[in-house]
Amino acid sequence: MPMLVRTENLTKRYGTFAALDGCSLSVPEGEIFGLLGPNGAGKTTLLRLILGYITPTSGTASVAGFDCVRDSLEVRARTAYLPGEARLFRRMNGHRVLDFFASLRPGCRREVADTVARRLDLDCSRQVARMSTGMRQKLALAVVLAMETPLVILDEPTANLDPTARAEVLELVLEARAAGRTVIFSSHVLSEVEDTCDNVAIVRAGRVVHEQSLEHLRRCHRIRAKLNGPLSPIPASLAASVAIVEQGDDTVVMEAGDSLAPLLGWLSTLPLEEMRIEPVGLAAVYDRFHRAI
Amino acid sequence: MWNTAIWKKTWGDQRVLVLSLVALWTGFPWLYIWLSAQIPMPAFQDVLLRAIPKDWQRLSGVPFTEVATHAGRVALAFVDPVVVLAATVWGITRGSDAVSGQLERGTMEMVLAAPVRRVAVFVTQALATTAAAALLCTVLWVAVWTAITLGPWAGKVDPLRFLPAAANVFGLMVCVAGISAGVSAVDSYRWRTVGILCGFYVFSILAKLVGRLSQPLWWTGYLSFLNAYEPQRLVGDPAESWRLLAEYDAVLIGVGVIAYAVGAVLFARRDLPAPL
Secondary structure (H helix, E strand, O other): OOEEEEEEEEEEEEOOEEEEEEEEEEEEOOOEEEEEOOOOOOHHHHHHHHOOOOOOOEEEEEEOOEEOOOOHHHHHHOEEEEOOOOOOOOOOEHHHHHHHHHHHOOOOOHHHHHHHHHHOOOOOOOEHHHOOHHHHHHHHHHHHHOOOOOEEEEEOOOOOOOHHHHHHHHHHHHHHHHOOOEEEEEOOOHHHHHHHOOEEEEEEOOEEEEEEEHHHHHHOEEEEEEEOOOOOOOOOOOOOOEEEEEEOOOEEEEEEOOOOHHHHHHHHOOOEEEEEEEEOHHHHHHHHHHOOO | OOOHHHHHHHHHHHHHHHHHHHHHHHHHHHHHHHHHHOOOHHHHHHHHHHHOOHHHHHHHOOOHHHHOOHHHHHHHHHHOHHHHHHHHHHHHHHHHHHHHHHHHHOOHHHHOOOOOOHHHHHHHHHHHHHHHHHHHHHHHHHHHHHHHHHOOOOOOOOHHHHHHHHHHHHHHHHHHHHHHHHHHHHOOOHHHHHHHHHHHHHHHHHHHHHHHHOOOOHHHHHHOHHHHOOHHHOOOOHHHHHHHHHHHHHHHHHHHHHHHHHHHHHHHHOOOOOOO
């Protein structure tokens, strides 16, 4: 699959502090790519480097083959960006904000913004200064999702939204993918990322520490068992697909990285007192990298 | 270098300030001339030419004999704080909003996410600010013209003589707005930009005053852009007034344009911090 976004050893330093350190990522066209990490991990720095707000200390980033520093205008022509904390013009009303951003981008269809605003149940006649934080977020989303660009970057798009609007935003994100657009989705809400993304990158202290396919993760299971006898060794035929992640005197936690079927036969031979099989889930993967700090 | 959407937005942003200054500068010449006319010319001349020490002439920039005329008295309106401070406030307010104001409010973020060059944003705002300054100076001159023509000093002074003075106000506005936009282009907080500019303005006033009052320190006047703001000297002989105006405005508009140009280059190259 062709890559829409590529970064190679992308680094941003402020003095001795590395806000982003040697980040190499590839985001395929037409997929939803999640960015996960705690505050200050470097997610927003990565997005701001892609958009050309800041210049890298070293390394490169490109969108659709256009360099994010040299060809920033071409990059932004292909990108719609929702900042983490979108701030709009307080004196304008919602309609005028939508008009303004539509007029900034040639070819932008204003009626799409109205449709998105309606779907988010937003009253655009109200002045921005009189809108609640959630309403402003909805307005910013209407601005961004109305732009029919190949790349959409959403930095915490559902922050401050009520559950209904949250669900609608996720629906809009899935529709963007269905329309062949690529979405980079940065969020702290793991369940949202799990429900929408195809791949995720986990960022910690300025470095990409893990990339995970969600499709693969959905096939992964965690098996928690209480034993009343000794645990027999994992058969060689299963060694590649199962790993013991925790072992106590009479308990064991294993992770199966692929289909469960071949594993079930071996499990049935174990001296099990209790057993629970659950999907591994993104939270467990995330915790592997962030609880350990 | 140009963006129509930014042009319209900038006019929307400066609308309240423009309307306020239009109201102020429309009414002020009327009030000023009416109040001045309450003091008869002989009494004014008596105070100015006899009671005030001759040395103080250096402060006014023109001989008291020129000030003690109808034209001289109207010309003082252009150095009145209502005009000078309003022009300065205009320049600082609009200039400081160019970059640091919008960064502080966080509104620059989404504008620059669009395929718009930073230089186009900066230059279009500068042009809108300059166009509004020209409009305001036109309003000021028209108000002076009507206040003279229809006021108590009708027929005693030619209103056209104040055109160079109004153009000097325009030069001041471009200069202050340019310097403000230049500082704003490298800053991220508007309060700090305004603070720096206020300090710079006070320094310019002091440098001009010291240069005027102290013989050995005459050169300090050249450290002040306000040395090129002398509207009271631009109401005498028309040919001389236009020549002087060309000199003054070349300095003021030149400094303003250079500051804008440097600001545009710095803004295009700098890192933009995330909104706080």
